[in-house]
Amino acid sequence: MKRVFNFSAGPATLPLSVLEEARAELLDYQGTGRSIMEMSHRSPEYTAIDAEAKERLHSLMGLDDRFHIMFLQGGASAQFMQIPFNLLREDQAADYIDTGRWSAKAIKEAKRFGKVNVAYSSANANYDHVPTDDQLSLSENAAYVHYTSNNTVCGTQFPKEPETKGIPLVCDASSDILSRPIDVDRYGLIYAGAQKNIGPAGVTVVIIRDDLLQASKTEDVPTILRYQTHAEKIFNTPPVFAVYMVNKVLKWAQDQGGVDYFETFNRKKADLLYQIIDEDDFYQGTTQKDSRSLMNVTFRLPNEELESRFLEEAKTHDLYALKGHRSVGGIRTSIYNAMPMEGVQTLGNFMKEFRNQNG
Numbered sequence: 001m002k003r004v005f006n007f008s009a010g011p012a013t014l015p016l017s018v019l020e021e022a023r024a025e026l027l028d029y030q031g032t033g034r035s036i037m038e039m040s041h042r043s044p045e046y047t048a049i050d051a052e053a054k055e056r057l058h059s060l061m062g063l064d065d066r067f068h069i070m071f072l073q074g075g076a077s078a079q080f081m082q083i084p085f086n087l088l089r090e091d092q093a094a095d096y097i098d099t100g101r102w103s104a105k106a107i108k109e110a111k112r113f114g115k116v117n118v119a120y121s122s123a124n125a126n127y128d129h130v131p132t133d134d135q136l137s138l139s140e141n142a143a144y145v146h147y148t149s150n151n152t153v154c155g156t157q158f159p160k161e162p163e164t165k166g167i168p169l170v171c172d173a174s175s176d177i178l179s180r181p182i183d184v185d186r187y188g189l190i191y192a193g194a195q196k197n198i199g200p201a202g203v204t205v206v207i208i209r210d211d212l213l214q215a216s217k218t219e220d221v222p223t224i225l226r227y228q229t230h231a232e233k234i235f236n237t238p239p240v241f242a243v244y245m246v247n248k249v250l251k252w253a254q255d256q257g258g259v260d261y262f263e264t265f266n267r268k269k270a271d272l273l274y275q276i277i278d279e280d281d282f283y284q285g286t287t288q289k290d291s292r293s294l295m296n297v298t299f300r301l302p303n304e305e306l307e308s309r310f311l312e313e314a315k316t317h318d319l320y321a322l323k324g325h326r327s328v329g330g331i332r333t334s335i336y337n338a339m340p341m342e343g344v345q346t347l348g349n350f351m352k353e354f355r356n357q358n359g
């Protein structure tokens with residue numbers, strides 16, 4: 001068996017031990033003679049997995065009983081619609097911070113449901129930074145403030161939660177959930193497609209605080225799209241295999257030491273790459289330094305020909321999926337929780353060697 005270092009932005013690399021466990025259980029889950037994929041979502045086996053995954057997530061993120069966890073489908077993209085559909089009434093406004101491709105899409109969808117105030121946009125600067133608190137133009141009585149904590153495409157990340165003067169934060173945490181501790185009291189809703197930091201594609205984690213849930217709309221919202229439909233029970237068939245995998249990744253995350261561990265670990269990995277980028281002008285970081293992401297490190301080489309060669313030669317060192325997003329080009333290395341230090345060290349050594357030969 002050959003495993004490469006996979007820097008894909010998503011679906012992203014998973015912990016090897018998790019994949020091995022899943023392989024061992026694939027045909028016969030815990031002596032049942034069936035795969036977890038072949039069992040009712042009402043079976044005791046599956047409902048135990050659902051409960052355990054939610055418990056682990058509560059514990060890892062430091063969430064108290066105010067927070068409900070839902071395993072939904074439709075990707076993070078469905079939340080761009082489902083959030084305003086449930087939380088934004090026609091006579092209300094919501095504030096959105098536009099820091100990248102995904103927040104722009106969230107804004108576009110929200111506008112279908114109510115008034116949207118764009119509290120800040122870095123679009124004119126190629127999304128190369130996130131705003132500081134004093135740059136935000138928040139409205140007086142917004143229903144919520146939406147932001148994207150890590151911008152996967154351009155490689156920026158909020159260093160901490162934006163200050164919103166008591167208005168609940170709604171956060172697209174798709175690409176940095178569980179990568180560091182968060183101040184849970186600030187959040188009304190957190191959502192994340194699982195496929196970057198917590199599992200395979202197919203399930204979206206949505207965490208909602210009870211007061212927002214209770215106030216959420218039911219009238220005019222189709223049953224399947226209401227948060228109230230999903231918060232208390234498993235309403236319809238969930239993506240059982242994806243949730244099963246998420247539960248294993250969460251256990252793995254607990255065993256590693258949880259979010260405090262990952263914060264230090266992720267910073268170490270990112271620092272190693274940024275240090276090489278900053279050594280001279282061969283590699284050029286594409287984002288402002290104080291907005292740099294610890295999850296997606298983006299940079300350019302002196303020209304596109306060198307970038308193509310870099311990507312090709314990287315493969316000979318087992319370094320894969322380093323191509324930047326098609327909308328920005330260049331190189332993007334996604335180094336989520338499951339990327340081992342060894343992968344980043346191998347990449348760092350390759351970057352130095354490539355610079356020596358081509359710089």
Ligand SMILES: Cc1ncc(COP(=O)(O)O)c(C=O)c1O
Nearest residue numbers: 075076077102152172174175193
């Ligand atoms: C920050 C962020 N939000 C949303 C999405 C869209 O997620 P999905 O493909 O699950 O709809 C992505 C996907 O890369 C993302 O990185």
